[in-house]
Amino acid sequence: xxxxxxxxxxxxxxxxxxxxxxxxxxxxxxxxxxxxxxxxxxxxxxxxxxxxxxxxxxxxxxxxxxxxxxxxxxxxxxxxxxxxxxxxxxxxxxxxxxxxxxxxxxxxxxxxxxxxxxxxxxxxxxxxxxxxxxxxxxxxxxxxxxxxxxxxxxxxxxxxxxxxxxxxxxxxxxxxxxxxxxxxxxxxxxxxxxxxxx
Numbered sequence: 468x469x470x471x472x473x474x475x476x477x478x479x480x481x482x483x484x485x486x487x488x489x490x491x492x493x494x495x496x497x498x499x500x501x502x503x504x505x506x507x508x509x510x511x512x513x514x515x516x517x518x519x520x521x522x523x524x525x526x527x528x529x530x531x532x533x534x535x536x537x538x539x540x541x542x543x544x545x546x547x548x549x550x551x552x553x554x555x556x557x558x559x560x561x562x563x564x565x566x567x568x569x570x571x572x573x574x575x576x577x578x579x580x581x582x583x584x585x586x587x588x589x590x591x592x593x594x595x596x597x598x599x600x601x602x603x604x605x606x607x608x609x610x611x612x613x614x615x616x617x618x619x620x621x622x623x624x625x626x627x628x629x630x631x632x633x634x635x636x637x638x639x640x641x642x643x644x645x646x647x648x649x650x651x652x653x654x655x656x657x658x659x660x661x662x663x664x665x
Contacts, residue, residue, distance in 0.1 A: 475591045476523050479602055482584040483519035486512045489580045496573045502565035503558045503629075503636035504616050505573055507551035508609070511639065512577070514547050515584075515605045522602055537654030540601045544647035548640035555636050562629035570632065571620025578613035581606050600653050604646045612639045 490512035497505035518540055525536045585606035592603035615635045622631035 472526050475599065476526050478587045478591060479519040479522045479599075482587055482602065482606065483516045483523065485580050485584055486516035486519065489577060490516060493573055493577055496569055500566040500569050501563060502570055502632050503551070503554045504612075504619055504632045504639065505565070505570060506554055507547060507636045507639045508574075508577060508612060508616060510550050511547040511605075511609060511612070511643065512580075514543055515602075515609065518543060518605060519602055522599065531658070534654045534658045537601065537650055541647045541651035541654065544601065544605070544643050544650060548643035548647075551636050551640040551643075555633055555640075558629060558633055558636075562633070564623050564627055564629045565632050567620045567623035569620075570623060571617045574613050574616030574620060578610060578617065581609040581613055585610055601646075601650045604649060608642045608646050612642060615639075 490509050493505055493509035493512060496502070497509055521536060521540065521543075525533055528536070585603065588599065588603045588606055591599045612635070615638055619631035619635040622628075
C-alpha cells in the first residue's frame, strides 16, 4: 500500500469514528424531541460510518473489486432515504412539532462534524474512484442537510408546526438518492474502463 493510500485509510477511519460518535448523540436527541429530520440524519451518520469503514477495508483491493463495492455503497446510500420516508409517513398521522432550539443546536453540532469530515476527505475525493467519491459526497451532502435542519429549527419557532422538520427530512431522503445515483454511475464507469466491450 502506498503512502497516499495509507493517508486515505487514516482519513476515512477518522471520518468513520466521528460519524459513529455523533450518530449516538443525534439519535438520542431525535428520540427525545420527536424529530424526523434529526432521526433521518442520525441514521445517515450511521450509514456514513459504515461506508467509511468499508472504504478503509477495500483500499487494498483491485479496481474491479472497488467498482463492485462502489455499487454496493450506492445501495447503502439509499437506506437513510427509505428510513426517512417511513418516519415521515408516521409523522403525518401525528404532526407534533419537535423542540425547536434543541433541533437547531443538534443540527449545528452535526454541521461541525460533517464539515470536518468533508475537509478531511476533500484532497482524496478523486482517489480510489467511486469509494472516496461516496465518502466525500456523503460528508458534503450531510453538511447541506445540517444547515437545513438548523433552519427548520428556526422556522419551527415561528410556525409551531411539524412541517419544517418533515420537509427537511424528505429533502435528506432526496439528497441521499442523488448521491447513490452518482456513486453508482462512477462505479459503472470504472467497470466500463476495465472492460470497454461490456
